Amino acid sequence: xxxxxxxxxxxxxxxxxxxxxxxxxxxxxxxxxxxxxxxxxxxxxxxxxxxxxxxxxxxxxxxxxxxxxxxxxxxxxxxxxxxxxxxxxxxxxxxxxxxxxxxxxxxxxxxxxxxxxxxxxxxxxxxxxxxxxxxxxxxxxxxxxxxxxxxxxxxxxxxxxxxxxxxxxxxxxxxxxxxxxxxxxxxxxxxxxxxxxxxxxxxxxxxxxxxxxxxxxxxxxxxxxxxxxxxxxxxxxxxxxxxxxxxxxxxxxxxxxxxxxxxxxxxxxxxxxxxxxxxxxxxxxxxxxxxxxxxxxxxxxxxxxxxxxxxxxxxxxxxxxxxxxxxxxxxxxxxxxxxxxxxxxxxxxxxxxxxxxxxxxxxxxxxxxxxxxxxxxxxxxxxxxxxxxxxxxxxxxxxxxxxxxxxxxxxxxxxxxxxxxxxxxxxxxxxxxxxxxxxxxxxxxxxxxxxxxxxxxxxxxxxxxxxxxxxxxxxxxxxxxxxxxxxxxxxxxxxxxxxxxxxxxxxxxxxxxxxxxxxxxxxxxxxxxxxxxxxxxxxxxxxxxxxxxxxxxxxxxxxxxxxxxxxxxxxxxxxxxx
RNA sequence: GCGCCUGUAGCUCAGGUGGACAGAGCAACGGAUUUCUAAUCCGUCGGCCGGAGGUUCGAGUCCUCCCAGGCGCACCA
Numbered sequence: 001x002x003x004x005x006x007x008x009x010x011x012x013x014x015x016x017x018x019x020x021x022x023x024x025x026x027x028x029x030x031x032x033x034x035x036x037x038x039x040x041x042x043x044x045x046x047x048x049x050x051x052x053x054x055x056x057x058x059x060x061x062x063x064x065x066x067x068x069x070x071x072x073x074x075x076x077x078x079x080x081x082x083x084x085x086x087x088x089x090x091x092x093x094x095x096x097x098x099x100x101x102x103x104x105x106x107x108x109x110x111x112x113x114x115x116x117x118x119x120x121x122x123x124x125x126x127x128x129x130x131x132x133x134x135x136x137x138x139x140x141x142x143x144x145x146x147x148x149x150x151x152x153x154x155x156x157x158x159x160x161x162x163x164x165x166x167x168x169x170x171x172x173x174x175x176x177x178x179x180x181x182x183x184x185x186x187x188x189x190x191x192x193x194x195x196x197x198x199x200x201x202x203x204x205x206x207x208x209x210x211x212x213x214x215x216x217x218x219x220x221x222x223x224x225x226x227x228x229x230x231x232x233x234x235x236x237x238x239x240x241x242x243x244x245x246x247x248x249x250x251x252x253x254x255x256x257x258x259x260x261x262x263x264x265x266x267x268x269x270x271x272x273x274x275x276x277x278x279x280x281x282x283x284x285x286x287x288x289x290x291x292x293x294x295x296x297x298x299x300x301x302x303x304x305x306x307x308x309x310x311x312x313x314x315x316x317x318x319x320x321x322x323x324x325x326x327x328x329x330x331x332x333x334x335x336x337x338x339x340x341x342x343x344x345x346x347x348x349x350x351x352x353x354x355x356x357x358x359x360x361x362x363x364x365x366x367x368x369x370x371x372x373x374x375x376x377x378x379x380x381x382x383x384x385x386x387x388x389x390x391x392x393x394x395x396x397x398x399x400x401x402x403x404x405x406x407x408x409x410x411x412x413x414x415x416x417x418x419x420x421x422x423x424x425x426x427x428x429x430x431x432x433x434x435x436x437x438x439x440x441x442x443x444x445x446x447x448x449x450x451x452x453x454x455x456x457x458x459x460x461x462x463x464x465x466x467x468x469x470x471x472x473x474x475x476x477x478x479x480x481x482x483x484x485x486x487x488x489x490x491x492x493x494x495x496x497x498x499x500x501x502x503x504x505x506x507x508x509x510x511x512x513x514x515x516x517x518x519x520x521x522x523x524x525x526x527x528x529x530x531x532x533x534x535x536x537x538x539x540x541x542x543x544x545x546x547x548x549x550x551x552x553x554x555x556x557x558x559x560x561x562x563x564x565x566x567x568x569x570x571x572x573x574x575x576x577x578x
Numbered sequence: 579g580c581g582c583c584u585g586u587a588g589c590u591c592a593g594g595u596g597g598a599c600a601g602a603g604c605a606a607c608g609g610a611u612u613u614c615u616a617a618u619c620c621g622u623c624g625g626c627c628g629g630a631g632g633u634u635c636g637a638g639u640c641c642u643c644c645c646a647g648g649c650g651c652a653c654c655a
């Protein structure tokens with residue numbers, strides 16, 4: 001990997017200048033300049049450490065350039081501007097890169113950066129109380145891509161879905177279905193206060209086996225039967241929808257197992273053993289900002305009795321939090337802590353959670369609670385997946401679960417298709433709000449970047465077919481020097497893929513991948529127009545076919561990271577006369 | 579009131595831990611196909627990067643304040 005080569009080369013140069021320290025090397029930033037005349041790679045290190053090294057940046061840069069050990073893939077180092085160091089590939093490297101990419105195949109782009117560190121990415125984790133919405137669709141696209149990115153960057157990554165199958169909401173859900181089931185039998189039974197009204201529950205109630213359901217209606221423990229029935233069916237449906245979307249998880253973790261297995265109780269004991277809990281009518285640790293809120297609630301019925309509090313304030317939360325209510329029932333916080341202890345106990349060094357924007361305030365609380373429990377401060381990393389502003393024909397679609405009026409993941413799959421939906425979600429930075437116009441994504445296919453990239457891939461396939469007809473295989477033949485500027489630009493773009501993947505993984509920014517792929521596709525399309533690929537000269541033809549095949553490999557590897565298909569043919573459907 | 583996210587071209591958005599002239603797609607306009615898929619390519623038009631200060635060799639990027647939009651501040655999950 002070029003990044004590694006440059007880094008060790010710069011270490012050598014620093015040492016020669018008598019400036020090598022790990023701090024200075026840590027400040028090394030290697031970037032790929034936008035402007036080709038600035039080289040294939042560039043660094044501002046000389047400017048960054050000039051003050052510290054007490055030398056003028058420009059002179060320092062010249063010294064480092066002189067001491068840089070050329071060879072390998074780098075053929076020249078130039079000093080430019082106020083002290084940039086610009087690196088250029090050797091012609092031999094550029095000539096041989098396509099063959100190397102083909103040789104590496106699926107592995108091109110992978111690195112050992114993570115050194116096998118285990119990371120668990122928890123995402124979607126939608127409540128099993130209704131169909132999944134577009135935010136879940138966005139989270140699913142981002143989360144699954146993040147797992148693949150981390151894996152490609154050398155981490156041992158796994159994806160997990162946390163099923164909230166315990167607590168009031170689920171009981172309410174069961175009771176709501178029980179009511180629908182009773183109504184189906186012609187009995188009088190209302191959906192309970194605060195229960196679920198969605199149409200999907202009618203359908204679900206209709207699927208329940210009638211004899212068992214009848215028995216459960218009369219049985220004392222019957223509510224449990226309905227709850228378990230609806231849970232297993234809702235989870236199965238979530239699994240199916242996500243699978244159809246192309247997203248699968250290493251594990252579906254049931255919250256109920258934490259309660260049943262004693263992990264929740266054990267967590268409370270651990271916290272208490274660490275001196276992190278206390279009994280009180282109100283929080284003892286409170287920030288000034290939160291004090292007003294606490295005062296406002298004083299005297300409320302809920303706060304009158306003595307509860308068990310956790311000292312999250314000590315670890316940066318706004319105030320201490322209740323973990324066990326006065327009546328002995330744990331709050332949601334306790335099983336959440338237990339769940340994350342479980343993640344750590346399974347050997348994961350880091351937990352990355354993708355949450356919706358409505359949970360951002362909870363980040364500080366959970367993070368503090370985990371530290372109170374003894375977990376590493378950097379164990380939990382939360383990425384907020386911002387909301388999706390859904391449009392149809394440019395008009396906002398108001399989403400209301402209660403009114404049953406919302407667009408589901410299933411609708412997206414059916415109306416837009418998994419490839420386009422995922423590509424669109426992944427194009428945007430995860431933590432920024434995004435507009436998603438279903439009409440645009442579906443109807444104006446020509447404007448969809450997903451097709452742009454897929455088309456480049458299919459176009460290569462077409463060219464390779466053409467080459468095969470002429471008896472030319474891209475794998476054969478000697479390395480060939482670049483003969484056209486468009487080729488050089490394309491090779492240069494392909495060479496940066498591993499660095500793009502690495503950067504996307506360590507910064508948890510999947511949107512860098514589609515951005516890169518769009519640029520790569522653009523370089524390919526330009527090359528395609530500028531150069532005839534299969535021509536009279538078999539040596540040149542093979543060389544260009546090899547470049548095509550390498551491009552296809554990079555596009556396929558990138559699309560595969562995104563969970564988007566890479567078709568060998570992409571043809572516009574024939575217009576069907578009305 | 580406090581906190582989080584956002585504010586860059588007409589629209590949707592990129593702009594690695596500050597760096598070399600602010601980019602892409604769409605929209606608008608004008609071109610390119612006797613040749614490997616025109617779902618393509620080339621060109622033109624379009625920006626006081628929300629506003630005001632500050633930090634420094636250098637700020638779209640960092641700090642402070644203000645403005646605007648979204649979201650959140652439970653012994654609900």
